[in-house]
Amino acid sequence: MDYYGFWQSLLEELSVAPKRGERRIVTFYDAREYAAALSKWKSLKTKQPELRRVQISPMIRAFFVPAAGAEKLIRKFSDTISIEEDLRMQIHTLSGEKTGTVMPWGVKAIHAPQAWSKSTGVHVKIGVIDTGADYRHPDLRHSLASGINLLHRGMLPLDDNGHGTHIAGTLAAAGGSRGMMGVAPRSLLYPVKAFDHTGSAYVSDIVLGIDWCVQNRIDLINMSFGMKTRSKALHNVVLKAYHAGIAIIASSGNDGKRGGDYPARYSEAIAVGAVDKKRQVAGFSNRGPYIDVYGPGEGVPSCWLREGYKEMSGTSMATSHVTGAAALLLALRPGLTPRELKLLLRRTASPVRLRKGQRRATLGGGAADALRLLRAGSRSQPKPLKAKSAPR
Known part of the structure; x- marks a missing residue:
């Protein structure tokens, strides 16, 4: 999987998305794939401040990202991740x-x-x-x-x-x-x-x-x-x-x-x-x-x-x-x-x-x-x- 490309797909949306706007929950099927994506996120966020807005849940292998960015991800990485709406309760x-x-x-x-x-x-x-x-x-x-x-x-x-x-x-x-x-x-x-x-x-x-x-x-x-x-x-x-x-x-x-x-x-x-x-x-x-x-x-x-x-x-x-x-x-x-x-x-x-x-x-x-x-x-x-x- 192209982990750098994964995060690059999100960067443009992160820079314009409102802080409490619509979001999606991106969950990885495989624990190793999630660990690799998480490692790349940690290394990139020092250079790309927008990535600090992404929240993580290692417990369920998930990232929480803006809705528009998630649509790009599902088109490119549908075999690796699942995406659901971050609903209100x-x-x-x-x-x-x-x-x-x-x-x-x-x-x-x-x-x-x-x-x-x-x-x-x-x-x-x-x-x-x-x-x-x-x-x-x-x-x-x-x-x-x-x-x-x-x-x-x-x-x-x-x-x-x-x-x-x-x-x-x-x-x-x-x-x-x-x-x-x-x-x-x-x-x-x-x-x-x-x-x-x-x-x-x-x-x-x-x-x-x-x-x-x-x-x-x-x-x-x-x-x-x-x-x-x-x-x-x-x-x-x-x-x-x-x-x-x-x-x-x-x-x-x-x-x-x-x-x-x-x-x-x-x-x-x-x-x-x-x-x-x-x-x-x-x-x-x-x-x-x-x-x-x-x-x-x-x-x-x-x-x-x-x-x-x-x-x-x-x-x-x-x-x-x-x-x-x-x-x-x-x-x-x-x-x-x-x-x-x-x-x-x-x-x-x-x-x-x-x-x-x-x-x-x-x-x-x-x-x-x-x-x-x-x-x-x-x-x-x-x-x-x-x-x-x-x-x-």
Whole structure:
């Protein structure tokens, strides 16, 4: 393969393409071919500054490049590479209202306070791929590690949207009697800022975020977002995390339909739907046999920007409850595999209450229960996981 020609084909497009313009994910079939292309890129970028705008993911053998340049590549090197659109994805949240400091109903609903005598999630590292976090919030000051800002390298992953801070609060707020408490208050959060102030990100940003979590030996990844379309690159990096022993817990989406978004629909992820305060599947929540577990997701109070608090609804909020419960268990059983964790979450979930006309078999899993999870996880070894009836 002509590696010099490969990069020369891109240089003209790189010089005129907007920084956050349309992009493509270029994946190499062969690891040796990718290594050679990567080596040539490293040597050329010192002389060609435009090449520094190319982002890389050695984990899935990919480069992220401007769309127009990718069209040239596929014509010349179609036997060596595959190209897919770098799609947009959105956070899974609905509008909410400001609130005061309370013990969140969702934290109580999954029986997290009763579980704290057994585990508070100490030393468990959670990657939160989201909009960042408010490092000045008093309830989060002991819960946040430095993380990474994928949009502005070298800067702290500061939240300019609010969604990431809300997720962080449900996961690990430790405000005590004067503030908010999260599900796993002694776990350590690593914000991975992949989403901009509008709550939008590219698949390539998510790939880089998961890549970073794997390289930094994160224990769990919370992914409160999704998209309708399959992505080969996204699935590949989810597989890499799965085989590295990192559980990915993902929200199913807020369309109120059977089915759901990716990455939750990948079989390697733990798919989460939302229940309301009556423990019924929330009207906005996606549902179906592929859902592994439901978490509290309607009118959930948590931390917000400028040291505030806000109620939000969505499968995003449900996911952070489930990730927090998983962190409580991993603190006791750090050797659990993602597969074993999924089975325990499904086995220990409580039945959800059915709405008129609903059948339990069409909903998937039950409602998360942290206390039951810890009791089962500390005394038994998981049995083999049965295949799901719904395709991913």
